[in-house]
Amino acid sequence: MLTEVSxxxxxxxxxFIHPESLGPQVDHELSMYHRISTATKWHPxxxxxxxxxxxxxxxxxxxxxxxxxxPPLWESVLTFLRRNPVERLLAVVLAVVLRRLFLAxxxxxxxxxxxxxxIKADNIMFGIEGDTVFTAFEEQELAExxxxxx
Numbered sequence: 213m214l215t216e217v218s219x220x221x222x223x224x225x226x227x228f229i230h231p232e233s234l235g236p237q238v239d240h241e242l243s244m245y246h247r248i249s250t251a252t253k254w255h256p257x258x259x260x261x262x263x264x265x266x267x268x269x270x271x272x273x274x275x276x277x278x279x280x281x282x283p284p285l286w287e288s289v290l291t292f293l294r295r296n297p298v299e300r301l302l303a304v305v306l307a308v309v310l311r312r313l314f315l316a317x318x319x320x321x322x323x324x325x326x327x328x329x330x331i332k333a334d335n336i337m338f339g340i341e342g343d344t345v346f347t348a349f350e351e352q353e354l355a356e357x358x359x360x361x362x
Contacts, residue, residue: 222343223265226280238278242267245280247324257319260312262337286340290333309336 228238245264252258266281289309293299301309313336320326 222284222346224282224284226282228278228280241280244324244326247326248320251319251323255315255319255323257312257315257317258323260316260339261319284340284343284346286338286345288334289336289338292338293333 242264248261248263262282262285264280264282268279268281270277270279289301293301313331317328317331320328
């Protein structure tokens with residue numbers, strides 16, 4: 213039997229506030245994630261493509277908001293570059309990033325029939341092997357919660 217603690221999982225939420233103002237973007241994104249989830253799993257680029265865990269809508273008096281649930285990722289290549297004083301990737305890091313990017317694009321193009329049209333350093337994210345990296349943050353938030361922007 214799973215306990216409440218063993219069922220916990222860190223996730224990232226992408227919230228579309230008033231998605232009707234975005235036109236078909238939310239539906240288009242959900243369609244892409246459906247194609248990814250039904251495509252082959254054996255391709256070597258599959259592990260470099262973020263998956264959709266779930267989606268739901270939140271209805272409030274001011275409208276309906278769509279929410280996508282993803283596994284958490286670390287930081288973007290752009291953020292990583294800006295933390296580096298010379299703002300460059302080491303050759304070995306660049307090689308790994310490009311290899312995974314090309315494998316992911318090959319997977320999206322050949323297996324999912326999806327063309328990614330917004331490739332930039334801000335949209336290339338480093339993954340996280342396990343969510344234990346969040347433990348210290350979680351403990352700090354429990355001890356001293358961040359102020360809320362309500």
